[in-house]
Amino acid sequence: MKDKPFILAVDHNRRNLELLGQFLNKEGYQTISAGSQEEFQQALSGETEIGLVLVDISGFDRQIWDLCEKLRDDQIPFLVISPKQSAAIQQESIAHGARSMVVKPLAIREFLGMIRGLMGE
Template structure:
């Protein structure tokens, strides 16, 4: 998996980043992380090796919905798959994330099997 694209984890909670990195690394994925949407967008602008973004939707400052909107405005990032990761699992939240431009949705606590299946569909 040496030539595999990287996963960018964008989450304002370091515990979530730590847990996701550990699980994904154990499954052979290479991960980068950002503690907020602004930092995530900076990493995306500087790193062309990212193949998918795991985006926390509820963050202070710029939230995941705003970050996805900014990505969709950028021709270089427009087609990069974003999987929404959120603690919100209320009726309509999945649809709201998909309508915002996410290609998939997982709720916290994350079901690793569902996440792995989504990643296999969207990372080359």
């Protein structure tokens, strides 16, 4: 049986990354974490098969959208996690290739349902 692809979690806040990774691991997913744009780029250029990316845009500058466009071009599905409900952020997320946007605090069942759907489960 082939291993599941990894989920790449991108968040400027290391503690949030740790908590998200623990949660996803408990749900049976393998994760990679990136706490900076440089780590994000390194993860994308590595050998690991990435099936989904979760991008918390908090704390990043506008260059985060360039990396999101790379995900879109590489056909890697991703969700944008936003600190607030904002039509402008949602429009920008979709324009740069996000499948959807979720707002913190995360609704766990909905969030897991989105992850399962994007991972083809």
